[in-house]
Amino acid sequence: MFTLYNLLKFLHVTAVIVWIGGMIALAVVNARLAREREHAALQVLSRQGEFLGKALMGPSALVTLLAGVGLVGVMGGGFAFWMAWGLVGVFGSMAIGALFMQRTGRQLAAVSAAEAPDPTRLARLRRRMSLLGMLNILLLLSTVWAMVFKPTL
Secondary structure (H helix, E strand, C coil): CCCHHHHHHHHHHHHHHHHHHHHHHHHHHHHHHHCCCCHHHHHHHHHHHHHHHHHHHHHHHHHHHHHHHHHHHHHCCCCCHHHHHHHHHHHHHHHHHHHHHHHHHHHHHHHHHCCCCCHHHHHHHHHHHHHHHHHHHHHHHHHHHHHHHCCCC
16 A cells, blocks of 8 residues: 555665665775775775765665654654664764764775875774774664664663
């Protein structure tokens, strides 16, 4: 049956799939590339990661948020703990991506583009990017868990 609730739920779930799938795919590629010594590839991946964040993951995060808010409005009722968890997860992930991962990606691209990249700084930036990616994924997966199991206080 076609209802506004089902449409919003479809948009919400689809956006989450794109957002988290993109985050996981990028984290896997970053981890794999971190073992390589190919600085040009690292530079390209950094630029592509920034593009994917702005063109794919950012918009899917926004659709996730808007559709989720729409679902709450359509469902009626009160504001539950699991809904707050969802908002913290969405805004926390956006902050990690926009503030920290984007800046680290730019630094990584700049260092890897240097004639003779500093291996210590490069390794530190790679570790930071991996850690931020894993933290973001864990936050998003905890949010999916909360949406599925709907814990209460």
